[in-house]
Amino acid sequence: MLNSATIRNHVNIVGQSSNTAPVLIMAHGFGSDQTAWRYLIEAFAPKYRIVLFDHVGSGKSDFNAYSPHRYKSLHSFTHDFLEICHELNLQQVTLIAHSVSCMVGLLAASLEPNRFKQLFFISASPCYLNDRDYIGGFEQADLDRIYAAMSSNYYAWASGFAPLVMGNADHPELAVEFAKSLLAMRPDISQAIARIIFQSDHRADLHKLATPTTIIQPKHDVAVPVAVGQYLAKHIPHSNLILTDTDGHLPHLSSPDIVISAIANYLQPLMLE
């Protein structure tokens, strides 16, 4: 018997279960999983029905659902994400997305605009490669070095990548946590997904998004330069940019209070209908 998306993506539903509680989906980024949302869950569970999941290849998702054939671009993850929304019949969705999940959310909300009410992007990037005037932050040679390191010794690579991406050197436990979730991935899947993400370019899709979007851009993020947040704000029609005084690519883990108040300030009022 085929498994549904709820099982494939280890869907977890927490918070309010009342009929009228508005829906928040939290979508994790690369190398992370749904446990990264614990501080935001605590903050928003009293008023929201919160839907959590792990992307295929991450956390407790069904690794058997992964195949290099099926997962070739962010469109595959978008398809999975929308399947979850369909199965759970989610309407008027507010999405809080981190990193790669931001472009997944952008594609999903462009495909099904009526399903989404509001988006929050944390450390989002539509394109990691520099391209003429566009500063993505990486040259192809940088990325090739990452792929080579991932395939030669995944463990060593993760141990070095985690503190770099997490920042916050004064709190080494944060990088340890991120390294652990990176190491929980199957190395071949992790490498394939890293390649899909880093080689993606969704700049041409930004203008298609009609959903109100708040971009939360850390001041210091090795994976996403501030110029990227500004680029997103310029090209996503109904967007606003919040530059947060945070360090590292996972501010929802390293500076949860700042991220929570940024979101709380911009969350649209509950259930106007």
Add this chain to the structure above:
Amino acid sequence: MLNSATIRNHVNIVGQSSNTAPVLIMAHGFGSDQTAWRYLIEAFAPKYRIVLFDHVGSGKSDFNAYSPHRYKSLHSFTHDFLEICHELNLQQVTLIAHSVSCMVGLLAASLEPNRFKQLFFISASPCYLNDRDYIGGFEQADLDRIYAAMSSNYYAWASGFAPLVMGNADHPELAVEFAKSLLAMRPDISQAIARIIFQSDHRADLHKLATPTTIIQPKHDVAVPVAVGQYLAKHIPHSNLILTDTDGHLPHLSSPDIVISAIANYLQPLMLE
């Protein structure tokens, strides 16, 4: 981070995902799991959103969620079942229940009558013990022998219990399947749950059910005498009884066509609202 009911009970959502598709929940019986519904899924998936789950202790449920302290009566399973309904925000639910799940459904629909539209009970029993005029089918000594056999050699017990309960001796593969799912349970959990079920008496709860209920009673069922189906029909206010020409306690596996047409004949019209 706590797991939600969707994970604890390995919730699987199949069939139609449209906003307007009506909801069918299928709830398996003791020693079985959600895979027992495969024929009914095939029949009803084209028009319904079907929600499947495994009770704690069965199938792919989270066995760590089991504790003898928490699971002391059918009320615990009722609580789990309602949690699934809440998390998925299910409304206007039609429940197809087998064996122990029938009384679980009865308790759930009595607690939250507005959530349920219609119930189908397959091989239901409110009380397995004979009691004066009431013919449940078992004496306490019979049950004590079952418990003793379960604890002395679970494997041997399951191999004997499965063909007895399944009936249909001309199709031994059916009993083999049932034995397999019995053997997939942890023996201590299986024995504790068997005891909860066999010692339960919900006769006094039957009159509280206000939801229309169709009782599907096999003509030959070693676990549920025909008199039990008649008793249910007499004491559940809005009920009708269908005596099916089927053998064994799991007619949805052994005679799926008969069960499917019994249900199809009595399913209330789709979405009148």
